[in-house]
Amino acid sequence: MTQSVTQPDRNAGGFNLFSFARSQEGVVVFLLVALMIVVAVFSAASPYFFDVRNGMNIGRAISIIGIASAFTTLLMIAGGLDLSIGAVMNAAGVVAAMVLTQTGLGVGGAILAAVAVGALVGWVNGMFIAKLGINPLIMTIAMQFVVRGLTLGFSASASKVIVDPTFLAIGQSYFHLGPLAIPAPLLWMLLAMLVLWFVLRFTLFGKYVYAVGGKASACRRAGINVNVITIQLYMLSGIGAALAGVVLAAIQGAGIPYGAGSELSVISAVILGGVSLAGGVGLIEGTLVAVLLVGVLKNGMTLMGISSVFQMVAEGLVLVGAVTLDRLKRRL
Amino acid sequence: MQHAETTQGTPFLEARHIGKRYGGLHAVRDVNLSIYPGEVIGIVGDNGAGKSTFIKMLAGDHQPTSGELLIEGKPVRFAHPRDAKQAQIETIYQDLALCENLSVMDNIFLGHELTRNPVLRLLRRSKMHIESRVLLDDLGIGIPSTHELVVNLSGGQRQATALARVAKAGAKLIILDEPSAALGVRETRALLDLILRFRSQGKSILVISHEMRDVFEITDRIAIFKRGELIAIKRTKETTPDEIVSLIIRGRQ
Amino acid sequence: MYKAAGLTAVLAVSLLGVAPIGAAIAQDAAANPTLTQDPGNPSQARHWVTYDAAAGAYRVDSSVTADPASWSAANAAKAADRKLICFTAESEEFDWDVVLVNPSMRRAAEAAGVELLLLNNQYPSTTKPIENADICVQRSADLVVSFNVFSEIAPAIMTKYNEAKIPVIAMDVAHPGSVFYGADNCKTGALAAQFALQWAKDKNWPLDQLQVVAGVDPAVGGAPNCRNTGFVDAIKAAVPQLPASNYHDVDMRTGELGPVAGAIAATTDWLTAHPDAKYIIATSINDDRAYGIAQAMKQAGRGDSAVDGIVIGKNAEKAALDAVRAGDTPLVGTVSFFGNKYGDDVIPLALDILAGKPVPSIVSVAHEVISKANIDTHYPQ
Incomplete structure (x- = not known):
């Protein structure tokens, strides 16, 4: 086969359905189709579902999980895992509330302090995992305990109520786009995903995220500083959790130290979106559609009056279905 | 033959009395070997003869406990694989060190990506694809698309991708560890042609191999290791497979 | 709740x-x-x-x-x-x-x-x-x-x-x-105290030797915590001679194993630290904790409601009602607000x-x- 030397070549085999189904883009398309089917079913089943305001409700409901999962998607593509996300979220909310009420640093200072907490936790995770080779599962579970304990200790186990209207606007205001009132949290989620999509797709850092997830030893041989990238990714995951925690605190109107940990919802959304636990594959688009799919399922079932007990079952089954399909498609 | 008398002038790399001991065990003992530009040297020997330890010292993976290395006549110390790379020595181990989830182009440029904008460091994707294509064509490597993921490539194509990457990195000495171990007949043929093409570009090649036919086809000299020592260096055209096998098994007569 | x-x-x-x-x-x-x-x-x-x-x-x-x-x-x-x-x-x-x-x-x-x-x-x-x-x-x-x-x-x-x-x-x-609409948390504490004091009098317990145990959860805020403080305040008012050292807050925050297991563990430790404690009158914010306290007392061999002590729960949940009906544990009462x-x-x-x-x-x-x-x-x- 001879090729023109100066032309960058396209996929040589032309379009191949099987290889597309196996690709990470194929997962996203599959999830999109699943999402459209679910939307169609709920629209038929409930008169309240297919409605702009309900769409915005879904958007707000998924925004916290969405923000955190967007950031940790990068980490998981690189083969990492962060179970301290939920604890960092609570810590960030409490820190932001305390800075807001007990210092004169204002909203900017509160957000910066929260982000610093997330970055610090991520840095500790990353240092131990990259430099000492501690298993990420164990390290981040340990940090989850440490962070949760410190948060409860510093806050004396009491929620910190926030009344600053500027801060509350982060979670409770709307952006008006013509007739559309978009909840601010949804916008933050989309913004975070857009930025991270760009990073993954177009930058050298994004390329290294995939490369480290593919084969870290090969990257080391190629002179890439894998440790630094690993630490940066854990820091990003921590920062993402902190930002989610800030938005959550603004939605709730309080920094709550003992909220239920949401790390498992975050991680299962990322996996549903096509990121393999072994690393190397995945797209932000996949995480977005996965978060949407779970959000639509929960909302639709609620509107249909299906007990939340079965919603939990459904959420579990969707994840099992997704990873099963993931296994099966490798045999194509 | 145009490469008949390569062992003259300054060697690209010279190992002087190189040794490596682990406690009381001599993995490699007092090895002297010079590698000249445009020369292919085969390294043969039984398992545990010290071949791997020797090349790992050249690659900077291991540090010698005695002796010294010279690059183009100047002494060097490799504390890290990075140092060996700096000295334009590239090693391809049997695992090939490819990211299978990435494309051929990504692997060729891994660690040397072309970017623009010093802050965002945006990838210059199409430029890298074009350069990869040119490189593959120059080397006569039959990979249809630089977009193809390595996971979808055959063993020979992966081997070729690894070699293309090394060529891209501008290696002057390429060390290959059992490159044909996992290849079929046709793929092995293509690999040998590629190695010969590298030689014609003036690169030095060190090949560890068990395949006598391959060794005799491409090498200029053959170094025989036994129990951590370099027991003989033979000019390929002045020896026979039987003699080499006998040296491997029985050692110096 | x-x-x-x-x-x-x-x-x-x-x-x-x-x-x-x-x-x-x-x-x-x-x-x-x-x-x-x-x-x-x-x-x-x-x-x-x-x-x-x-x-x-x-x-x-x-x-x-x-x-x-x-x-x-x-x-x-x-x-x-x-x-x-x-x-x-x-x-x-x-x-x-x-x-x-x-x-x-x-x-x-x-x-x-x-x-x-x-x-x-x-x-x-x-x-x-x-x-x-x-x-x-x-x-x-x-x-x-x-x-x-x-x-x-x-x-x-x-x-x-x-x-x-x-x-x-x-x-x-x-x-x-x-x-x-809902419960008066402080009142539930006071009612439980009233019941416990009556029990102590009926059994001829020396009132100045009562051990008052409150199963607290620091993660619960002021309003629900009045189910404990209302209890303690009512005892203090009724038995002013009882020394402060006879009042005990035991931390029973919900652990990973749930509220009952957490209460059992915390109470077991408290009983170990107070080997001679008798005439215990205990309460907590809900029946899960009360049930756990009673279980721990029983398992420690100190669950005789005639001499060792009693527990009064809150909420009238099924497990607590069953225990009250059976009468074989120190959990002898629970304050109901008829959910x-x-x-x-x-x-x-x-x-x-x-x-x-x-x-x-x-x-x-x-x-x-x-x-x-x-x-x-x-x-x-």
Whole structure:
């Protein structure tokens, strides 16, 4: 086969359905189709579902999980895992509330302090995992305990109520786009995903995220500083959790130290979106559609009056279905 | 033959009395070997003869406990694989060190990506694809698309991708560890042609191999290791497979 | 029902006046002020209030002179048309909700011809109650019954309902600017203390040697914690000679193994540290903890309710009622506020509000200690 030397070549085999189904883009398309089917079913089943305001409700409901999962998607593509996300979220909310009420640093200072907490936790995770080779599962579970304990200790186990209207606007205001009132949290989620999509797709850092997830030893041989990238990714995951925690605190109107940990919802959304636990594959688009799919399922079932007990079952089954399909498609 | 008398002038790399001991065990003992530009040297020997330890010292993976290395006549110390790379020595181990989830182009440029904008460091994707294509064509490597993921490539194509990457990195000495171990007949043929093409570009090649036919086809000299020592260096055209096998098994007569 | 969480008393106070109640015209507000106080403390003054749908707020109605406590479900309005009441239930997981409160709400709604949309707040989630508020608003509910136990997120929830001009009845934990229905936490503590002292007298225990144990959870805020402090305060008042060293707060916050296991572990440790403690009178914020305390005493061989001590629970949940009935553990009583009858009050209260009739700003439930003596009356087998 001879090729023109100066032309960058396209996929040589032309379009191949099987290889597309196996690709990470194929997962996203599959999830999109699943999402459209679910939307169609709920629209038929409930008169309240297919409605702009309900769409915005879904958007707000998924925004916290969405923000955190967007950031940790990068980490998981690189083969990492962060179970301290939920604890960092609570810590960030409490820190932001305390800075807001007990210092004169204002909203900017509160957000910066929260982000610093997330970055610090991520840095500790990353240092131990990259430099000492501690298993990420164990390290981040340990940090989850440490962070949760410190948060409860510093806050004396009491929620910190926030009344600053500027801060509350982060979670409770709307952006008006013509007739559309978009909840601010949804916008933050989309913004975070857009930025991270760009990073993954177009930058050298994004390329290294995939490369480290593919084969870290090969990257080391190629002179890439894998440790630094690993630490940066854990820091990003921590920062993402902190930002989610800030938005959550603004939605709730309080920094709550003992909220239920949401790390498992975050991680299962990322996996549903096509990121393999072994690393190397995945797209932000996949995480977005996965978060949407779970959000639509929960909302639709609620509107249909299906007990939340079965919603939990459904959420579990969707994840099992997704990873099963993931296994099966490798045999194509 | 145009490469008949390569062992003259300054060697690209010279190992002087190189040794490596682990406690009381001599993995490699007092090895002297010079590698000249445009020369292919085969390294043969039984398992545990010290071949791997020797090349790992050249690659900077291991540090010698005695002796010294010279690059183009100047002494060097490799504390890290990075140092060996700096000295334009590239090693391809049997695992090939490819990211299978990435494309051929990504692997060729891994660690040397072309970017623009010093802050965002945006990838210059199409430029890298074009350069990869040119490189593959120059080397006569039959990979249809630089977009193809390595996971979808055959063993020979992966081997070729690894070699293309090394060529891209501008290696002057390429060390290959059992490159044909996992290849079929046709793929092995293509690999040998590629190695010969590298030689014609003036690169030095060190090949560890068990395949006598391959060794005799491409090498200029053959170094025989036994129990951590370099027991003989033979000019390929002045020896026979039987003699080499006998040296491997029985050692110096 | 309070498994964790809440707000400290200080923070509850800071909530006062923050309640985002719809804008009211000045002179109108002077004549008929909107309900702005947090009725979290049932000992606060009770008012008659009516819902002002135009303002999206309750207004104090000073024209009614009757005692607010005289409000009765029996005289409530009937629904003129089919109303939609959104009930954001605490949980669909815990006994208190699944067996008692939620079925009572469903039953009462059906009887009154009201459509009930039950949404699960999924305790201990602090995000689900807010998401459910969005759904209630989107469904244009006529009225919302909010069973959200996290008082710190109540303002965020109320902002949504006030904007949508939907009247709210808050269940068990006060929401600023809403009508309150639920238990008087401090009173449950006092009732438990009364019962325990009577028990001690009946058994001829030396009152100055009582060991007062309160199973506390620091993650629970001021309002629910009054179930403990109300108990302790009542004992102090009745037995002033009891030394301070005989009062013990035992930390029983919910661990990963749940509230019962946490209470067992904490109590076992306390018993180990107090090997000679007799005449224990213990209580906690709910029956899970009380049950755990009783189990730990029994397992330690110190569970004889005639000499070792007794436990009085709160909520009258099934496990506690079974224990009270069996009488083989120190758990001899539990303060009931009849969660199984919540709906019978709340749905009529909702209908009165929707009919524009004045209702009390605070409606308290009945409280009674359930013991072997009266269990078959209230909870026949």
